[in-house]
Amino acid sequence: MARERKLRKTLLHLTLRGLPELELFPTEQARTEALNEIGTEAGNPAQGSYWKAVAIFVFAVVSIVFIGRWVFAKIDWPTWLEDTLRGAAWLLTFVLVLRWLHRGGAQGELREKLLKNGVPVCLGCGYLLRGLASTTPRCPECGMEIDTRVRELLSAMDQPSREATAFPATQPLDQAH
Numbered sequence: 736m737a738r739e740r741k742l743r744k745t746l747l748h749l750t751l752r753g754l755p756e757l758e759l760f761p762t763e764q765a766r767t768e769a770l771n772e773i774g775t776e777a778g779n780p781a782q783g784s785y786w787k788a789v790a791i792f793v794f795a796v797v798s799i800v801f802i803g804r805w806v807f808a809k810i811d812w813p814t815w816l817e818d819t820l821r822g823a824a825w826l827l828t829f830v831l832v833l834r835w836l837h838r839g840g841a842q843g844e845l846r847e848k849l850l851k852n853g854v855p856v857c858l859g860c861g862y863l864l865r866g867l868a869s870t871t872p873r874c875p876e877c878g879m880e881i882d883t884r885v886r887e888l889l890s891a892m893d894q895p896s897r898e899a900t901a902f903p904a905t906q907p908l909d910q911a912h
């Protein structure tokens with residue numbers, strides 16, 4: 736049981752390796768916690784993106800059938816070679832699509848977890864929005880409307896700097912010299 740969980744965790748870390756969202760966590764501990772939570776949530780078909788995933792998968796399968804037919808109509812290789820290539824292509828598509836879906840789903844979850852950790856990222860593309868004014872309407876990277884939770888984080892960050900710049904302006908002019 737414990738070994739199985741450890742294997743799942745290792746696989747998850749391998750699949751998600753290199754995602755830019757992983758670099759944005761404030762601490763190593765926060766990142767590990769987020770990954771562990773995703774590990775237990777992954778593979779839940781009740782999540783909204785399930786049918787989208789199925790549709791993408793069907794599309795990938797149909798595409799590879801047609802591409803395969805087109806390629807094999809042009810060349811004349813022995814049947815065993817064509818069959819081997821077809822099998823390899825199937826396997827590769829399966830692994831790649833699964834990995835891509837998994838990464839895509841996990842990216843969304845990682846962004847949610849970053850928000851919970853107080854890191855303002857765009858939920859659409861993962862771009863770090865730190866330093867932007869809370870009134871910015873859209874993500875400068877992908878154009879998606881900025882989420883209210885991100886806006887709250889940004890305005891909380893705005894506050895101290897606004898007070899700092901407001902101070903000299905409120906000083907009475909006749910006492911300035």
Ligand SMILES: [Zn+2]
Nearest residue numbers: 857860874877
């Ligand atoms: Zn964005």
